[in-house]
Amino acid sequence: MSDELLINVTPQETRVAKIENGMLQEVVIERASRRGLVGNIYRGKVCRVLPGMQAAFLEIGLQRTAFLHLSDIVTNEEKKNGTAEVTINDLLRDGQEILVQVVKDPMGTKGARLTTHITIPARYLVYMPNSNHIGISQKLEGDEERERLKAIIKDLLPEFNGGGYIVRTVAEGISEQAVRADMKFLEKLWQAVQENNNAEHSAMMVYEDLPLAMRVMRDIADINIDAIRIDSRETYDKVIKFANKFIPELADGIEYYPGERPIFDLYGVEDEIQRALQAKIKLKSGGYLIIDQTEAMTTVDINTGGYVGNRNLEETIFKTNLEATQAIVRQLRIRNLGGIIIIDFIDMKEAEHRRQVLRAFEKALERDHAKTCITEVSNLGLIEMTRKRTRESLEHILCEACPVCDGKGTVKTVETVAFEIFREIIREARQFDTKKLLVLTSKKVGDYLMDEETSSIAELEEFMQRSIQLQIDNEYSQEQYDVVPM
Template identity: 60%
Template structure:
């Protein structure tokens, strides 16, 4: 399987695309004014304690105060968490790390359990634990890596100076490479510890890397064959970063100097546009409808034009299998997080249900975000969760429609006409006027002068006053004003 990473840099934004066999799998967008803050460490100030919620709000210098739960402050093991009032008080300074970006109307989520990532390791200053990514499955390799970290910590004299987690990328890493990471993380932590002593709350202590450098640290696996960058300046910066920390990637870096935009060359732009649509067409002729909502995302599977060649059950099974593979890709591509409900087409055969669920699980194994399939409900719906840390692609690139206020529907011209009639009646009862002028969208005015002209005449006769109409080209279909003459 061929995998590539494409990095597109402009002064306005940075974008990264992960492409497998020519098909876009993931896309990341970062804009200077809206950089994600997950992983950033702040010296914040507690502005409000909420005993009933076992939580507190902390000012870290953003527009909205961030939220921290008592469990993210408490040092107790297990389920016994101290009272939030015993842990913090208003006005107190607190060193915190962002675990979730602010999303919609929710503030950032915080923890005091700090962690700092490098290529192979995550350093945890407040822990003494050495852990290993679950994606490294071979027991012998897990033991080898753990032994290397323990020996390196002993050699550096830092046995009691924090803990480490070995990342998936550490599989097969040499002792020298892991030692370099340990030294880098320790130097970084010492600098931060000094800054924490003098910093005034609220202030930034540590900012995560830019998108291009985070990509190298977090997304590059042995399967990635090429990393193509279309900015010479960024390419040079990445080259320097790789030479210092990831020399094994040097031969995979490539500067793309072509005239044609790199995302156009690989068909990424078109795929991004498709990822913003509700409907996803399957090769078989079936389709998905993806509806993100505040509480969850629902995905509906339909057979569409696909009729199969044998039986209805076979048609449904093949459609659901293709849907399972497509859903896993769409979750990554759209970066959909939280609760996800999938309504596969009903299957009578228990073995078919098992295979569809297994296909979904298998495809999700390649997802960088943590996923968990809870199972199938009595109604035949698949319940799952996907860890949400950053905004979805739709939230980054779109905003609620000004006309429909995010409903995805507009009132019909007919409905708006009847609202206007009711408004005129209210005005006629409340105020004395010579007549009324209605300002509205072209479609609404057209209907008032055509299909509703009889109703307009009846209304004029009933209130004893004239009604005039004026098209406002800047008005949306639902927008209107009734003006007294």
């Protein structure tokens, strides 16, 4: 399998696309005016404690206050000692200042999610200054290698000032010297964070995570990536310098792309991004998916569409569902869909078919870096799953609610709006003693009133003993109208 990373940089935004076997699988966008906050550390000030929710809101210098739940404050040690029954009032008070880290970006109307369990990542290790735990990435297989790395950490701990560590997947096979270098780097970084936090009149943010291009390089878990192509000379120089210092094994694969044709166009990424903003996704067989993203959850519906198969209905349904598993996982990654996701597979009668579809879905999810949890296929053909969400979805970054339908996806029919206008005319006539009423409305509704409802308007004028004048305003949306007494 060939993997490539494309990094497109402009002064306004940085975009990173991951290509697997020639197909886009993930895209991350970071805008200069709205950089992601995950990983940033702040000196937060408690502005409101909510005992009923066992949580608190903190001011960290953003437009909206951030949210800190009790479960993100109580440590594992406290739970072991039987003191986990503490309440939020025992730990926080209004006006108190504490060091917190963002674990989830602000989304929609919700503020950032915080934790007091600070973690600072480096290339091979994640440092936890408020813990003494030593952990190994679950994706790092091999008991012997896991024990070797844990032993190295334990042997080196006396050289440093405490804290815990998590060994990352990419640390497999690294030397003790490389581990020590990472630990030294992390200790110096934590000292700088503490100095910033203790400095008088310092800003609320005491540590900012790396920009997207550097962050992607640091967090690359797969060292078998064939190429990393960057279309900005300035960013390329920074990435090369970063790679030579921290990931020399990847440095040879980093290339500067100077071509006139945009790099995302060259690989068809722009077209894939546009398709990922649509509700309908076509499958090669002729079937299709309908993906509906709401604030509460995301639903995915599978349909056979134009695929009729060549054996029987059950076999057709099975093959459509099997093909859909790959397409669904790909769309989850490209769109960065998170939270609760309900997948409505076409009903399969045979238990073996349901089992194979579920296993294919699980296998496709193995390459997804986000943490997922899925259930068995229900009797209704549904799979319920959750996918960890730390940043906004592609749709939320690139789109906004339609100003005409206000995000509903539908508008009232012309007939419905016309009848609403009639009711409003009667309401205004009874409230104001005037001889004429002016109706301002959109062109479609105005044309309908003048063509289809002319007799109704005449009857209304006779009934109320006053004239009704229609005026079309091209700036009005279909649902918009005004009835003005004259």
